[in-house]
Amino acid sequence: MLNVENVSGGYDGERIVKNIHFTVEKGEFFGILGPNGSGKTTLLKMMSGLLELQQGEVKIDETNISALTKKQLAKKVAVLPQLSPQVFPYTVKETVSLGRYAHHRGFFQTWTDEDENIVQEVMKQTNISHFQDNSVMEHSGGEQQRIFLAQALVQQPEILLLDEPTNHLDLAYQKELLDLLRKRANEEGLTVVAILHDLNLASLYCDRLLLMEKGEASAIANPNDVLSEDLINHVYHTEVIKQPHSKIAKPQLHLMPGKKSEREGEQVRMDESLLSISPERIVLQSEQPMKTVSSGVVGAGIGWYSNFVNRHVDANYNCTDHREEMRTYLTHHGFHVSQTVGMMTAVALEDNSHRVYEGDGFSVMIVVTAGMGNAVDSTRMNSPVAGPVKPGTINTWIFVNGKLTDEAYIQAMITATEAKAQVLRDCHILDTVTKKQATGTSTDSILVAATQQGKELDYAGTATELGHIIGKGVYQEMKQSIERYVKRKEKHDHLSFN
Numbered sequence: 322m323l324n325v326e327n328v329s330g331g332y333d334g335e336r337i338v339k340n341i342h343f344t345v346e347k348g349e350f351f352g353i354l355g356p357n358g359s360g361k362t363t364l365l366k367m368m369s370g371l372l373e374l375q376q377g378e379v380k381i382d383e384t385n386i387s388a389l390t391k392k393q394l395a396k397k398v399a400v401l402p403q404l405s406p407q408v409f410p411y412t413v414k415e416t417v418s419l420g421r422y423a424h425h426r427g428f429f430q431t432w433t434d435e436d437e438n439i440v441q442e443v444m445k446q447t448n449i450s451h452f453q454d455n456s457v458m459e460h461s462g463g464e465q466q467r468i469f470l471a472q473a474l475v476q477q478p479e480i481l482l483l484d485e486p487t488n489h490l491d492l493a494y495q496k497e498l499l500d501l502l503r504k505r506a507n508e509e510g511l512t513v514v515a516i517l518h519d520l521n522l523a524s525l526y527c528d529r530l531l532l533m534e535k536g537e538a539s540a541i542a543n544p545n546d547v548l549s550e551d552l553i554n555h556v557y558h559t560e561v562i563k564q565p566h567s568k569i570a571k572p573q574l575h576l577m578p579g580k581k582s583e584r585e586g587e588q589v590r591m592d593e594s595l596l597s598i599s600p601e602r603i604v605l606q607s608e609q610p611m612k613t614v615s616s617g618v619v620g621a622g623i624g625w626y627s628n629f630v631n632r633h634v635d636a637n638y639n640c641t642d643h644r645e646e647m648r649t650y651l652t653h654h655g656f657h658v659s660q661t662v663g664m665m666t667a668v669a670l671e672d673n674s675h676r677v678y679e680g681d682g683f684s685v686m687i688v689v690t691a692g693m694g695n696a697v698d699s700t701r702m703n704s705p706v707a708g709p710v711k712p713g714t715i716n717t718w719i720f721v722n723g724k725l726t727d728e729a730y731i732q733a734m735i736t737a738t739e740a741k742a743q744v745l746r747d748c749h750i751l752d753t754v755t756k757k758q759a760t761g762t763s764t765d766s767i768l769v770a771a772t773q774q775g776k777e778l779d780y781a782g783t784a785t786e787l788g789h790i791i792g793k794g795v796y797q798e799m800k801q802s803i804e805r806y807v808k809r810k811e812k813h814d815h816l817s818f819n
């Protein structure tokens with residue numbers, strides 16, 4: 322266990338680091354963050370015994386490090402300093418081997434098999450074996466970083482102190498180095514203390530973080546608490562947005578770039594002139610990407626998209642990989658798949674219904690295509706919905722010219738779904754199997770997209786103007802579209818009958 326007890330210190334009597342107090346447990350990965358000049362390196366130098374303390378103590382397992390000889394300390398603590406431009410003309414292997422110094426008794430003690438095995442193993446782990454006979458001077462900053470990390474690891478310390486270890490490393494090596502350190506921490510109980518500038522990497526790898534500000538500890542806690550928008554904004558004087566990582570329970574911070582021009586952020590256009598409707602597809606192309614939450618065939622989930630395509634497919638459309646087929650279709654028709662949300666429907670697109678609804682400082686455009694072939698009661702108890710599904714689906718598009726919160730996106734979906742159930746009730750649409758009231762169809766899709774410009778719209782529940790417009794608008798457009806669908810079907814059935 323490493324104890325940093327009320328430590329203060331600096332250079333030439335000046336106090337740079339002030340009253341820092343924390344404990345790092347065996348096997349813990351502890352990160353030190355802070356703006357340039359906040360005292361991180363000075364603190365690390367004091368923890369490694371390189372810089373004398375003005376006040377306080379640094380202890381390893383209750384022993385003050387000032388009571389240890391250099392060699393005793395080197396067996397316990399290894400340091401990877403910031404990369405120095407000055408390197409000596411040794412080979413890579415010689416440089417790494419210097420890390421074994423603490424384990425040799427006499428100055429001229431011979432090199433043992435154990436030393437060789439450890440050096441070879443660590444060089445393999447840090448991926449430097451293949452250039453072990455080259456001079457260190459021939460290597461790039463990133464390669465030198467790995468060489469000096471290997472030197473620290475062959476020292477087999479209990480505690481590893483690293484000053485910006487991922488500097489100079491490309492993306493893959495940053496991940497590899499941090500994976501390696503975390504594995505050693507978990508499996509071998511190596512205690513890792515690392516100064517990191519990348520707050521997102523710190524979030525992914527560190528168990529706890531110390532955030533320094535002007536030589537003092539601004540926070541010591543788990544990454545979720547330290548990486549709060551307010552704290553980071555306060556310490557770095559920079560606006561960040563905190564979001565969860567999409568795959569694991571770790572926070573990530575997004576920077577907000579400054580405006581490109583004064584015009585950026587002005588209200589953007591969102592009206593029917595952006596829509597083009599043909600029997601083959603309905604397309605909305607916006608001038609700027611919109612933040613979209615959708616259940617489309619392509620572009621589903623959360624993302625920023627500028628093309629929205631509702632494609633007509635034949636009633637007998639059957640494809641083993643409909644996502645891939647849809648991507649091919651979009652590409653073939655000139656849409657960049659990465660910028661497009663794509664949906665499918667077998668209903669006649671002429672029967673769509675759409676309109677722009679004006680709110681106070683914002684607008685909403687709603688576009689609906691509706692078919693009832695798979696009408697279903699979602700509360701059906703006995704028989705699950707099973708294929709083959711007949712073509713016929715409700716695709717609902719809601720475009721908001723305004724700035725929505727995540728909460729508003731979710732509420733918009735709730736409001737739209739409630740409106741859908743009401744339309745189906747009023748249109749007497751029944752579940753095709755149970756003949757009870759239908760609440761939707763088994764293949765419905767929805768998208769809510771917002772320009773994220775203009776008026777801030779925090780909520781979209783029915784108590785708000787936005788919610789009211791969505792509820793009313795979805796009801797009206799969907800009802801219109803269903804009535805057109807029903808009329809066409811009656812005409813078709815009548816013709817087939819005759």
Ligand SMILES: Nc1ncnc2c1ncn2[C@@H]1O[C@H](COP(=O)(O)OP(=O)(O)OP(=O)(O)O)[C@@H](O)[C@H]1O
Pocket residue numbers: 332337355356357358359360361362363364
């Ligand atoms: N050898 C030194 N002699 C005198 N002052 C120093 C010395 N090293 C650093 N300082 C000063 O101490 C303060 C803290 O520096 P330190 O290197 O600890 O900050 P840091 O948080 O690691 O910064 P960075 O993120 O830029 O690496 C700075 O104002 C710096 O100028």
